[in-house]
Amino acid sequence: xxxxxxxxxxxxxxxxxxxxxxxxxxxxxxxxxxxxxxxxxxxxxxxxxxxxxxxxxxxxxxxxxxxxxxxxxxxxxxxxxxxxxxxxxxxxxxxxxxxxxxxxxxxxxxxxxxxxxxxxxxxxxxxxxxxxxxxxxxxxxxxxxxxxxxxxxxxxxxxxxxxxxxxxxxxxxxxxxxxxxxxxxxxx
Numbered sequence: 599x600x601x602x603x604x605x606x607x608x609x610x611x612x613x614x615x616x617x618x619x620x621x622x623x624x625x626x627x628x629x630x631x632x633x634x635x636x637x638x639x640x641x642x643x644x645x646x647x648x649x650x651x652x653x654x655x656x657x658x659x660x661x662x663x664x665x666x667x668x669x670x671x672x673x674x675x676x677x678x679x680x681x682x683x684x685x686x687x688x689x690x691x692x693x694x695x696x697x698x699x700x701x702x703x704x705x706x707x708x709x710x711x712x713x714x715x716x717x718x719x720x721x722x723x724x725x726x727x728x729x730x731x732x733x734x735x736x737x738x739x740x741x742x743x744x745x746x747x748x749x750x751x752x753x754x755x756x757x758x759x760x761x762x763x764x765x766x767x768x769x770x771x772x773x774x775x776x777x778x779x780x781x782x783x784x785x786x
Contacts, residue, residue: 656691
């Protein structure tokens with residue numbers, strides 16, 4: 599008895615896909631992993647991203663109602679069900695309109711809050727910027743004053759070289775007495 603041999607008709611034919619083993623995902627994480635693996639098998643292939651589903655809108659109220667319910671006692675047995683469906687549809691429409699108005703109000707409140715936060719942040723930034731500029735100006739003034747006093751002391755050194763050492767010592771003492779500290783610790 600001969601063993602049946604299967605012929606491989608796929609040899610030399612590109613375009614046939616390889617048979618992938620069937621893997622059943624048991625957890626949502628595993629399902630996500632399998633989807634990602636399938637996408638990454640062929641990175642050149644464009645992945646389709648579905649559009650966001652449209653928001654449900656109720657059917658507009660009819661412009662002209664043909665079957666007007668009367669208050670007569672002779673209504674048929676099916677009229678109540680028609681009335682009930684119309685009432686339910688109208689309540690759904692009103693609920694939808696209420697929710698849309700609430701959503702719009704919430705969006706407006708959110709945008710107002712964002713704007714207030716931006717203004718508050720801008721005010722804080724401006725205040726800090728002003729403080730930084732003030733300190734910068736103060737440092738520049740102190741530096742200029744220091745350079746000025748240095749230039750004056752250099753001029754005095756040139757003049758005092760002609761004077762005697764006694765005069766020089768007296769002058770140094772006067773300078774020490776004349777200097778006042780820019781701040782005094784412990785006093786208010």
